[in-house]
Amino acid sequence: RPVREVLFFPCRPCCLEALLAEAEAEAAPARPCPCPLPRADTSLSRLVRRLLSARRSLDLCIFSFSCPLLARAVHLLHRRGVRVRLVTDAQYMGLQGSQIGRLRQEGIQVRHDQHSGYMHHKFAIVDRRMLITGSLNWTSQAIQSNRENVLVVDDAECVKPFLEEFERMWEEYNPT
Amino acid sequence: RPVREVLFFPCRPCCLEALLAEAEAEAAPARPCPCPLPRADTSLSRLVRRLLSARRSLDLCIFSFSCPLLARAVHLLHRRGVRVRLVTDAQYMGLQGSQIGRLRQEGIQVRHDQHSGYMHHKFAIVDRRMLITGSLNWTSQAIQSNRENVLVVDDAECVKPFLEEFERMWEEYNPT
């Protein structure tokens, strides 16, 4: 059954602890989170669910990545053995609050553009066959305050060009 | 035949005079443009072609709109009798180089958000059935210098939620 999902933001606050705990293979059964936020089905929980569905690879191409929760989800996948590659923008990765440095320290491969223009994409490809793309930067501000869209599709006509663009950038931004 | 087109930017410089002249019903046969740029099939020319295919309506939801060429294409559609509606961001519409004021003066209906967060969408809907969406703001900088994507699709499962989001914003941002 083809995947076609459209998510809009801003997203009402919700607790994703149970979702993340469930996804950790080694985790003990999830204890109820003490935070006052509801466990709800929101655009953010749906986005995180799509990311956590990765079994083999996650190719990320994110202009601005400062949301700690999405960084946790990516780190979780990395620990689970999913091959994570991250392309980002040279200027934005240095800004305060960016999660890029931390993800790198955790062992995730990161490459960035070398140009004056922005690497302005905001897309993810799960297992080389599901594309998650849109206007949403991976920042808490965008998730909580902006009007944003994310489209999730798995038809090859859409996914393949993005995969090729990702591989082009991955090679082009190879520092060695 | 379903529409599935993926466009990447930056785009090499090209001359769109012939394309725009062709689209003007009243235009005399296009004279060759004196500019040195090649007439080429580029991501920008493809984007403009998709926009110019509008016959009845063009619903625009653009965070940052400063590209004069895309403003010309929108104005051309307005003159041709296409119903153009434009939703944009309150803060970015006031920036230097924004085309919003000019489009308004030309008679195009514009509404903007009233919130502290950004209206960060960058999508267009042609004739209520073709969606053009992605990371690309409608600025010359983005077109010429950034790495950006635009996805053009016409399946109802993608288009309908965006149409509904547009109508929600159009009502919500009604100043009266």
Ligand SMILES: [Zn+2]
């Ligand atoms: Zn919680």
Ligand SMILES: [Zn+2]
């Ligand atoms: Zn020219």
